[in-house]
Amino acid sequence: MVIATVNPATGQTLRTFEPYTPAAVEQRLARAVQTFAQYRLTDFGRRAQLMHRAAELLDADQETVARLMTTEMGKPLTAARAEAAKCAKAMRWYADRAPALLADEHPAAADVADAGASRAWVRYRPLGVVLAVMPWNFPLWQCVRFAAPALMAGNVGLLKHASNVPQTALYLEDLFRGAGFPDGCFQTLLIESRAVEGVLRDPRVAAATLTGSEGAGRAVAAVAGDEVKKTVLELGGSDAFVVLPSADVAAAARTAVTARVQNNGQSCIAAKRFIVHEQVYEEFRAAFVGAMAALRIGDPMDEATQVGPLATQQGREELGELVADALALGARVECELDVPGGLGDGWWYPPTVLSGIEPAMRIHHEEAFGPVATLYRATDLDHALELANDTPFGLSSNVWTTEETEQERFVRDIQAGGVFFNGMTASHPALPFGGVRRSGYGRELSGHGIREFCNVTTVWEA
Structure with a gap:
């Protein structure tokens, strides 16, 4: 599989990329783990500051990144601009709401007593390194709707993007780094599809999310199931x-x-x-x-x-x-x-x-x-x-x-x-998004989406 920017309006190959070597992938995995050890300890205020900065940078880059998306996958330029704006909106939405969405939950006092505790509560903790396997059709939005909640929850991300949008994938890494996120918080892996299994099986990867075809979803779910790792799948729809x-x-x-x-x-x-x-x-x-x-x-x-x-x-x-x-x-x-x-x-x-x-x-x-x-x-x-x-399907x-x-x-x-x-389907940060049947499982966006990659921890004290 060639990793390349090919203009779909002309069929012309504009730029090609060599897949990362196993050593380069290992370097990024190690960096992700090291970064998570510290990043998970940051508070919501610091994460929100970084996310707001990323949104500001994306707004400033809107025309450039819109033209990049149109060049790589052919969407009308007006739609590409709207996609970039939507991503910035989602970043701000999660930056402002993550503390409330992931606040500790306290059962009723009577239920706590019935459980034999003096106090008990639920805390949401980040899982760790999350692998995102993303498609080309919304090359910015599909990634941001994973990255914004995952990073605000304290996770770190590895992105395996579609092979025909490599420059958009690299832009995203630069965007989060430029906003001040530590280097290992969001990294792009320029790898072929066949290399995904090895990354997913690595014990340092805690979970995975995939948006794509039913076939790709089956493959990732099979590996994740064998490794007993959490996945969220958003697949096809009719x-x-x-x-x-x-x-x-x-x-x-x-x-x-x-x-x-x-x-x-x-x-x-x-x-x-x-x-x-x-x-x-x-x-x-x-x-x-x-x-x-x-x-x-x-x-x-x-x-x-x-x-x-x-x-x-x-x-x-x-x-x-x-x-x-x-x-x-x-x-x-x-x-x-x-x-x-x-x-x-x-x-x-x-x-x-x-x-x-x-x-x-x-x-x-x-x-x-x-x-x-x-x-x-x-x-x-x-x-x-x-x-x-x-x-x-059932999206x-x-x-x-x-x-x-x-x-x-x-x-x-x-x-x-x-x-x-009396309208058409659209995704919005406040509304959970996902399907049933062969359209996949799990939810993105809203509070449901940010909690997908959290350890829902029960805390009990006698």
Whole structure:
């Protein structure tokens, strides 16, 4: 596996990196352990000071790092700027709230007495060195939403980033060091995927978090399970976007386009399956297809571009195979944009809408990681819910209805880590993020996220 910056808009290799040698990895592991021994003793005030400084530096670097992300993985420049701003916001959120989120917990006096103690409480203590295996699609945000809570909890991090965003990975190490964090608090490992197992098996690594494919999650979970180490996994998603008769159909259709093509369609929480009640199906279909057909494809550095290239050649090939399989089995093309000429030899894929989807088609069960939407006609609420749950994934979901009874039904029965009503799924530091089924386990963000890599310690005194 080559570790390199390859511009997806042109296919041109801009810079390559040699993987770290075993000796270099060992040096970083040793440094992480040594740093943790002291860093875990710092108080929240000192950690917050450093985290706020990191946020300030990131704000100052916003344009530079946004252009770097766009160059490495092709997201529109406007989206890259927003990602950098979101990361700074999350840093500040955890810097300000970590003391309350990790405060000692005191059971009721009656329960303490019943436990035979004069006093008892719960304290959250950091685990140690946490390995983060991160993907390329949100190359800054995926890392920061792990790093900000982990560092505020007193842990230290090792980052194994995707091989196609090495410069973003190195920027993150420089960012935290430049903010004043000790050298071993956050380090990037430029290593190949096959080297991850050795790092994870090292007894100095306490836990791991991974965001990525189901296959990568299985591999990391298997090794971590064998070593009895804590993991958090955020894997794929094939989120349902359900539209019921009481919905504002025009607003739903507008939002549906953004929900499908955000990040060039390469988002685990992008809506992918659009399930529409038959009473409003034609109205939604016409508005949705029309808006998809009006999207502007182009150079991701162009401020007016809405959809850029896919990040990798392999990703484009895999998406094309899913669409070809569906068409061979009878799916219908509702919309397929032409990629404008003159864009170069990058990994472009046209925004596409397919209908007539059947269970035999791979796209019905597999994640379409790119700007391809599938349309389903539901006969009633039960049918819509059945279709929404007919997936091996369970990351998030979107439901458009103003009926409280219908909302309660989806809250009760949707098999997903989240349900967003009359809007699109988004992650925010205050809200726990994660999935069920093959979308993984554990939670990031909020208080749940900062406590994932803590030793929940019971303290009891007679």
